Amino acid sequence: MWKRRTSRRTLLRCLLLACTMLAAGMLTGCQQALFIDGEQRSQYGRYQEQHGDYRPETEEGPFGIERPALRRRLRPLGTQ
Numbered sequence: 001m002w003k004r005r006t007s008r009r010t011l012l013r014c015l016l017l018a019c020t021m022l023a024a025g026m027l028t029g030c031q032q033a034l035f036i037d038g039e040q041r042s043q044y045g046r047y048q049e050q051h052g053d054y055r056p057e058t059e060e061g062p063f064g065i066e067r068p069a070l071r072r073r074l075r076p077l078g079t080q
Contacts, residue, residue: 053077055069055072055073055075056069056072057069057073059072
């Protein structure tokens with residue numbers, strides 16, 4: 001009987017601690033965006049922009065929905 005009571009107590013304490021940590025993590029969250037829109041994320045992107053070979057990250061699809069411009073970005077350099 002004694003072991004059963006202590007195991008329930010420790011289980012409740014662990015559950016309370018987990019809920020408290022989860023609530024604290026959800027309340028604090030991220031303060032700023034990790035990447036700012038329009039800012040180049042790498043040296044390679046800055047190099048391309050300076051040399052006039054800038055390729056946009058997204059393009060408008062056939063139904064007006066934005067989608068990643070993968071074909072344009074993965075095309076070999078020097079081809080238009």
